[in-house]
Amino acid sequence: MSEITLPAKSTRKDQxxxxxxxxxxxxxxxxxxxxxxxxxxxxxxxxxxxxKGVNEVFAYPPTWIPQVLHWENYVxxxxxxxxxxxxxxxxxxxxxxxxxxxxxxxxxxxAFARMNFKGKNFMFILFLxxxxxxxxxxxxxxxxxxxxLDWLDTYQGLIVPFIANAxxxxxxxxxxxxxxxxxxxxxxxxxxxRLRFLWQIMIPLTRPxxxxxxxxxxxxxxxxxxxxxxxxxxxxxxxxxxxxxxxxGSEGSTQxxxxxxAAVLVSVPVILIYFLVQKTFVExxxxxxxxxx
Amino acid sequence: MxxxxxxxxxxxxxxxxxxxxxxxxxxxxYAFLLPSLAIFAVFTFFPAIFSIxxxxxxxxxxxxxxxxxxxxxxxxxxxPIESQAFLQSVLNTFYFALGVPLNLIISLLLAxxxxxxLPGVGIFxxxxxxxxxxxxxxxxxxxxxxxxxxxxxxxNSILSSLGLPIQMWIRDPIxxxxxxxxxxxxxxxxxxxxxxxxxxxxxxxxxxxxxxxxGANAVDKFRAVTWPLLGPTLFYVLTVGxxxxxxxxxxxxxxxxxxxxxxxxxxxxxxxxxxFQDFRMGQASAVAVLLFVMLLVLTLLQFRYVDRKVxxx
Numbered sequence: 143m144s145e146i147t148l149p150a151k152s153t154r155k156d157q158x159x160x161x162x163x164x165x166x167x168x169x170x171x172x173x174x175x176x177x178x179x180x181x182x183x184x185x186x187x188x189x190x191x192x193x194k195g196v197n198e199v200f201a202y203p204p205t206w207i208p209q210v211l212h213w214e215n216y217v218x219x220x221x222x223x224x225x226x227x228x229x230x231x232x233x234x235x236x237x238x239x240x241x242x243x244x245x246x247x248x249x250x251x252x253a254f255a256r257m258n259f260k261g262k263n264f265m266f267i268l269f270l271x272x273x274x275x276x277x278x279x280x281x282x283x284x285x286x287x288x289x290x291l292d293w294l295d296t297y298q299g300l301i302v303p304f305i306a307n308a309x310x311x312x313x314x315x316x317x318x319x320x321x322x323x324x325x326x327x328x329x330x331x332x333x334x335x336r337l338r339f340l341w342q343i344m345i346p347l348t349r350p351x352x353x354x355x356x357x358x359x360x361x362x363x364x365x366x367x368x369x370x371x372x373x374x375x376x377x378x379x380x381x382x383x384x385x386x387x388x389x390x391g392s393e394g395s396t397q398x399x400x401x402x403x404a405a406v407l408v409s410v411p412v413i414l415i416y417f418l419v420q421k422t423f424v425e426x427x428x429x430x431x432x433x434x435x
Numbered sequence: 436m437x438x439x440x441x442x443x444x445x446x447x448x449x450x451x452x453x454x455x456x457x458x459x460x461x462x463x464x465y466a467f468l469l470p471s472l473a474i475f476a477v478f479t480f481f482p483a484i485f486s487i488x489x490x491x492x493x494x495x496x497x498x499x500x501x502x503x504x505x506x507x508x509x510x511x512x513x514x515p516i517e518s519q520a521f522l523q524s525v526l527n528t529f530y531f532a533l534g535v536p537l538n539l540i541i542s543l544l545l546a547x548x549x550x551x552x553l554p555g556v557g558i559f560x561x562x563x564x565x566x567x568x569x570x571x572x573x574x575x576x577x578x579x580x581x582x583x584x585x586x587x588x589x590x591n592s593i594l595s596s597l598g599l600p601i602q603m604w605i606r607d608p609i610x611x612x613x614x615x616x617x618x619x620x621x622x623x624x625x626x627x628x629x630x631x632x633x634x635x636x637x638x639x640x641x642x643x644x645x646x647x648x649x650g651a652n653a654v655d656k657f658r659a660v661t662w663p664l665l666g667p668t669l670f671y672v673l674t675v676g677x678x679x680x681x682x683x684x685x686x687x688x689x690x691x692x693x694x695x696x697x698x699x700x701x702x703x704x705x706x707x708x709x710x711f712q713d714f715r716m717g718q719a720s721a722v723a724v725l726l727f728v729m730l731l732v733l734t735l736l737q738f739r740y741v742d743r744k745v746x747x748x
Contacts, residue, residue: 167553174548178562181621185565187589188577202587203596246470259464269471272479274734278682278703279727282489282710282720283482306474336463365570367685372711383572387689390576398580409573416568420561 192216192402199398215403222400225407227378228385232364235300235381240359242301244352247310252340254311255318256326272308277368285372295379300370304363310355317351318344357419361412382408486727490720500717507721521722523697524705527612531683531701534616534623535676539669542624546631547657560628567625575689578618579605582690605691608698615686615699622686623679627672634668635661674737678730702726 186206191199192215194208219225253259254266277284284303293299321344329339345352370381380388386408390401465472490507494500511521549560566574581589582604591601605614642660651659684703687693693700693708700708702722710719 170548170551170553171555174559177545177548178559181563181566184574184577184581184621187581191580200585200587202592204587204589204592246474249467250471253464253467257460257464257467259461261461262464265468265472269475272475274731275479275483275727276678276682276730278684278706279723279730280479280482280486281706282716282723283485284478285710286485286716287477287482302474303478306471306478308471308475311471361568365572367570367572367688368707371688383570383685386572386576390579390689398583401576402580405573405576409569412568412570413565 188402188405191398192406194399196397196399212399215399216407218400219404219407223385223389223404224377225382225385225389225404228380228382229407231297231300231379232382234297235370236360236363238297238301239304239363240356242305243307243310243359244356246305247307247314247355248340248345248352250311251314251318252336252344255315257336269308269311272306281368281372288373294373295376297379299373300379300381303369304359304366307359310359313355314348314351317348321347353419357415360415364412483727486720486723489716490724492717494716496714496716503717507717508725510718511721511725517718520697520700521705524700524702527697527699528681528701528703530612531616531619531699532677532680534619535673535680537616538620538623538627538676539672541620542627542672543631543665543669545624546628546635547661549628550632550635560632563628564625566622569622571622571685572689574618574622575686578614578686579690582614606695608696611691611695611698615690618686619680619683623676627676630668630672631665634665638664670739671737674733678733678737681726681730681733 190206190208193211193213194205194215195210195212198205198208198210250269254262254269288294288299291299293302325343326339329343334342365383366381367383367387370384371387374380374384377385377388386404389404489500491502491504492500493503493506510517512518545563549556549563583589583591584601584603584606586592586595586601588601588604590604594601602610605611638661642664643656646656646660681701682703683701684707687699687701687704688707691699693704703726706719706722706726709715709722
């Protein structure tokens with residue numbers, strides 16, 4: 143370091159450069175804060191309205207901060223519609239689909255990543271082709287199938303069709319392929335069967351990928367709308383999303399404070415889970431990064 | 436091996452053992468695939484084929500189905516009453532899809548802004564991602580309130596304070612679709628920003644340094660380095676966006692139910708109305724098959740992205 147002698151005083155050129163950079167950053171922060179405020183605005187308006195009394199909701203000009211905080215809107219949501227039941231239904235469906243998807247996708251991914259079998263390529267293309275067929279296209283026949291099975295208004299009707307997921311299979315297969323083959327050979331020599339190898343070695347090693355798959359599965363099912371709309375008729379089988387839609391649709395659109403409280407309750411779980419898992423994402427990423435070195 | 440001399444015929448020809456070669460592993464592999472395969476068979480493959488079959492029948496539930504060949508398709512395009520509603524829905528689908536390039540431009544600009552290593556950038560990224568993870572149903576309910584046609588609706592109160600006339604928003608046949616598009620951009624840009632940021636960060640920094648040495652300014656660098664190298668990502672975002680746009684349903688059902696005056700009835704919503712409100716299963720299946728063809732073309736285009744990515748790497 144001693145070889146480099148710094149000038150005692152910064153030159154004028156340095157000062158202009160520093161000023162320019164400072165101004166650039168200040169401008170960057172200003173622009174982004176304005177943009178962020180615009181994007182967040184609907185959320186703030188949702189929360190603000192959810193705490194307003196009936197009169198203040200219809201006030202003009204509108205107020206951003208409620209004069210009196212009406213927490214009872216949140217209580218009212220639970221009283222006026224069976225939201226507890228909707229919550230239970232959504233939780234059961236999303237949790238079971240997530241677990242089921244992880245199991246079925248891991249099994250299929252293992253077969254595609256680590257086994258040689260007749261018809262492997264054909265099977266792979268068959269799985270790939272399912273990603274092109276969307277719910278919309280198969281809506282009518284799927285509904286008829288469910289009706290034949292007498293699965294309308296049941297949990298299995300909401301759960302079973304979503305246990306298989308080709309995207310999940312491909313993502314997990316990708317993670318499985320990256321695991322060195324030596325591990326498998328060593329395990330085989332020790333007399334470890336395929337299922338045990340999958341459960342005790344592959345799955346722990348690919349935990350970050352499985353966690354992100356679980357997040358996708360849970361969010362996708364918690365937020366899903368079209369399928370639950372079609373296969374549920376009874377109020378006690380509705381999921382949160384459908385419950386919210388009928389709640390808002392049925393009340394003659396006046397109770398906006400209570401509606402917004404319901405919207406908050408519906409959206410908060412997924413946002414919370416996202417923040418929780420985001421942290422473990424970063425952690426698992428850091429740990430695998432270290433392992434590679 | 437060199438020393439041993441084995442006369443021909445000494446050793447019995449090893450019998451090809453199919454079970455040892457393939458059997459056990461093939462059997463096990465299919466057992467592993469079985470859970471997925473069974474569900475796909477019942478809820479994807481069978482319905483996909485059955486959709487095509489039903490589209491060839493007149494089947495107005497609860498009446499019995501009758502084979503009519505391609506009559507459902509002919510009706511969709513030529514029947515004076517039916518075709519008007521259907522073609523309107525096709526136009527609406529394309530109109531709604533204009534939100535995709537709009538979303539792409541806005542999220543690319545935001546990604547470029549967010550692609551800096553300054554303290555607090557994570558907070559901004561999370562903020563822009565927040566709408567994407569929020570359920571479309573909740574988002575639609577909130578925006579119904581923002582778009583409320585009375586003076587106390589938030590957007591109307593902003594217009595009023597600027598001295599502009601208030602609007603009917605989603606209850607106005609002309610404004611309804613732009614309203615849905617704006618909301619869709621707000622909801623969807625978080626995902627695009629994440630993809631673009633990943634794409635931007637994968638561009639080697641050396642290229643920018645080389646461009647700087649050649650005297651390139653920010654615009655030159657974007658045109659010569661960022662844009663071409665981001666090409667595959669742009670293509671991916673565009674096709675995935677189009678696929679999602681063609682299937683949009685929730686916001687339409689919650690906010691407008693296809694109205695006012697059918698202004699927001701897209702093909703996907705028209706299909707739903709035909710099947711589950713009018714119970715015309717044959718007609719609905721014909722729309723489903725046409726929608727499937729459109730989605731198929733887009734998906735095949737999207738697969739080409741994978742090839743191009745390989746090319747760039």
